[in-house]
Amino acid sequence: MTSIEGSKRLKTKPSTTKRPATLADVARMAGVVAMTASRAINQSGYVSAEVRERVSQAVKKLNYRPNMVARQLRVRHLNAIGILLPDIANPFSTKLVDGVRQVFDEAGYTTFIATTSGSIQQESASLQAFVDHRVDGLIVATRGTKMGDEVLRDISRRGIPTVTIGRPVKLASVDSVTANHWQGAFDAVTHLLSIGHRNIGFVGISPEDRLSLRRYRGYAAALEQAGLDVCTEYIVGPPNAPAFATQEDGFAGILSLAKLRRPPSAIFARNDFTAIGAMRAAHTLGMRVPDDVAIAGFDNIPLAAFTTPPLTTVAQPIAEQGAAAARFLLDRITATKSRASRKISMECKLIVRGSTVAER
Amino acid sequence: MTSIEGSKRLKTKPSTTKRPATLADVARMAGVVAMTASRAINQSGYVSAEVRERVSQAVKKLNYRPNMVARQLRVRHLNAIGILLPDIANPFSTKLVDGVRQVFDEAGYTTFIATTSGSIQQESASLQAFVDHRVDGLIVATRGTKMGDEVLRDISRRGIPTVTIGRPVKLASVDSVTANHWQGAFDAVTHLLSIGHRNIGFVGISPEDRLSLRRYRGYAAALEQAGLDVCTEYIVGPPNAPAFATQEDGFAGILSLAKLRRPPSAIFARNDFTAIGAMRAAHTLGMRVPDDVAIAGFDNIPLAAFTTPPLTTVAQPIAEQGAAAARFLLDRITATKSRASRKISMECKLIVRGSTVAER
């Protein structure tokens, strides 16, 4: 190829492959040493106005961007955090991310997202990836699973600031933010009771797994307070899984409940997708909502107000949870010493619409 | 609230927790030098079975994980790509990501996601962040905007492999994958024409911006082929924006169309959310779907089959687009030399349901 002398000269010349400009390039052009350019760019330490100007000219001319990778290696933080989401299709996710970014954008952090695609292996792989790439902190919004909890413990042992959203966690060094799903479910079912329903089904979880769901426990508590027994026949749905229950689950749920000798007159669905599937199934069976069967959901997805009839549901403060989690995380990231874990729970709000109470 | 200096970075703690094990730690424990441990771990070069075993013991004992940041600094690739999404709430996004990961997981790459939250500034900031953190490639699935295109050009000039999804792009070094939205819209409107409609509205874009939408142009072409004129009164919706049109836009659209002297008998909505909003508005006006007004959407979101009536819509092959984009990108990442840009377009499929043709 080329002589040794030749290859040596390449070092000083801009190589043919357009490599991005480095701090050294900027410094050279500005007639200073790299360190000075660094100071000028990061506004750290003292730099004369004149040098600052020359450096900023060079930055512009070379289209320089600091290499965050090299920087992290040196300063040990990336100025980036990771959010792990269960399933980005859920409208929940957008608002959550908005809430988180509202805090972290202002603090100068980048927010990266990863998803689990409803698989436990993906969950730990994604978590590991964030750790391996040295994000400064983690917000975990996936549903709790045994294996997921283990990875979480592993991560918190590594000292990576972590906060969870919507999942209870018993690690001392992990903060958590959640909505009071129990209370939301309790309120929804109490509403159904108050309008006269006595046979109320729960759609979205298998009877065996039901106790792992706070939404189910709120449902059961409301029945109990009304002096009613939980009827296991009325609990239908898929086994607990990292993924959410879907419209298909709601559809199938109603079909099976309708076969009972005494079908429920009202349905509390685990979430709005499930509720919408349930409404569809009711329609196909010729049952009118809410007259023949009242249906309530959970989450208040944007479409819930636009179904026919509009869906009674429980709204949880999503962006607020995201923002609260972000503040917890930022505290941990910037804290000089470890602190006790904090947990907060936010109230849910019942929104009554036409799927339980006929309008007008 | 005080504004934060643009590039000023927050000071963070000198981590009090014990630092994670490094390659040197592993090597020391295994009684070899770092390089040998590296070879054993990465299965590169020759390592005796015995040493390999000792290293793997040490890795396990120390709970060692390679520092991807340090590695990228050396090898110049992260084994990670970035996906830029417009709005993760769209069901589109999940399937797209699944399609992409299907390819990149197998290739051993991590996939990070960022979103624009419907803002152009966020779009370029997110793109920049990916670049600054040295991802190996980029998949950009946001709606085209002038400023976004500029950032894209900037990035491709930096030599970062990039492929776009769903947005036309004229950069020589950028591949692109899209569905044929024009054809999908054409088919949907042709369907409406075939069942006798002559006055067909388009809901989801302002008349001024309509020509920027392929979905609109397909609508117009179908009318034209049927010998009908486009009636500007029938085009309603918000200005073109990075965000999607929503159910609210669909709702408002029908309300305004209903006020016309001669309202359309059928509506083609820009997307399913808009269509669902339109259906709701029709119901509140006492119009029956499809008898008084037929409504078709676009995207075939999972809920589209579960509305009342179920929504006629156009399905685009989403995961397939994601996978195709991923293969293009992987080609570019692993290619030794630059190649001409490739574009592919996939067919959409009309799905007829009860919102245009009464069932049974």
Add this chain to the structure above:
DNA sequence: CTGTTAGCGCATTCAG
């Protein structure tokens, strides 16, 4: 098969 040397791009530390 294993070790040595060097350096990726940056900022901390200490001298001027």
Add this chain to the structure above:
DNA sequence: CTGAATGCGCTAACAG
């Protein structure tokens, strides 16, 4: 206010 030396953790390249 600016500069020089140093090393973060890792691996390419070249000895042995």
